[in-house]
Amino acid sequence: MTPCAARTFAAALVFTGAAASQPLPPRAPNDLYSPPSKPEGADEDRRACLARLTALGVEYESLTRHEEGACVIDAPIRLEAVAASRGAGTPITFPQRPMIECRLAERLADWLRDAVAPLFQAEFGAALTSVVTGPGYECRRRNRAPDAKMSAHALGLALDISAFKLSNRRSVYADEPDDQRSKNLFDVVRRTACGWFTTVLGPGSPDGFHEDHLHVDLQPHGSRDSYRICQ
Numbered sequence: 722m723t724p725c726a727a728r729t730f731a732a733a734l735v736f737t738g739a740a741a742s743q744p745l746p747p748r749a750p751n752d753l754y755s756p757p758s759k760p761e762g763a764d765e766d767r768r769a770c771l772a773r774l775t776a777l778g779v780e781y782e783s784l785t786r787h788e789e790g791a792c793v794i795d796a797p798i799r800l801e802a803v804a805a806s807r808g809a810g811t812p813i814t815f816p817q818r819p820m821i822e823c824r825l826a827e828r829l830a831d832w833l834r835d836a837v838a839p840l841f842q843a844e845f846g847a848a849l850t851s852v853v854t855g856p857g858y859e860c861r862r863r864n865r866a867p868d869a870k871m872s873a874h875a876l877g878l879a880l881d882i883s884a885f886k887l888s889n890r891r892s893v894y895a896d897e898p899d900d901q902r903s904k905n906l907f908d909v910v911r912r913t914a915c916g917w918f919t920t921v922l923g924p925g926s927p928d929g930f931h932e933d934h935l936h937v938d939l940q941p942h943g944s945r946d947s948y949r950i951c952q
């Protein structure tokens with residue numbers, strides 16, 4: 722080995738040693754490390770939204786502002802139940818207690834009370850008693866694809882629904898309604914969701930990522946929130 726080659730070899734050893742003792746952190750998407758600042762008026766908005774939830778008869782656990790990189794929820798709650806009607810009545814429960822943004826809980830409460838519960842009552846003569854869901858908040862990109870935009874789940878603005886349970890012990894599942902009557906009703910429920918949410922996806926949607934659940938969210942579309950995705 723020439724002196725020059727020996728120096729190069731020694732330098733490589735030193736470099737390797739330094740790298741081994743100070744491993745670099747794994748690469749991650751840039752926007753996971755740039756949390757948005759808390760918007761002005763966020764505390765007031767949060768208080769006002771929670772007051773509206775209480776007035777709607779929503780049962781929830783209020784949580785403090787959640788921040789995990791770019792995944793932020795200004796007004797997170799754990800959703801426990803919503804009122805089934807404007808008067809007295811057994812609440813519709815959420816056994817998974819999903820963590821979602823307050824505004825999404827408000828919209829869900831309206832939709833379930835004014836559209837979904839009456840449809841099940843009319844078709845099956847039974848009350849809607851619970852909604853089986855995913856966890857709500859998840860700090861991830863759309864469809865878990867590494868280069869995709871951040872998911873509405875990362876802002877607490879989305880919920881996945883896998884089944885509706887009724888007081889007559891019937892369950893209507895998103896992936897395989899147990900009879901044609903259930904399937905038809907599920908399709909109607911899915912269409913009504915387009916009037917309450919900005920995105921509605923489910924079995925048969927073109928992206929193929931929602932075959933076993935109904936995804937609803939409140940993420941704005943376009944620079945002026947000018948369109949809806951209802952598939």
Ligand SMILES: [Zn+2]
Pocket residue numbers: 874879880881936937
């Ligand atoms: Zn989803």
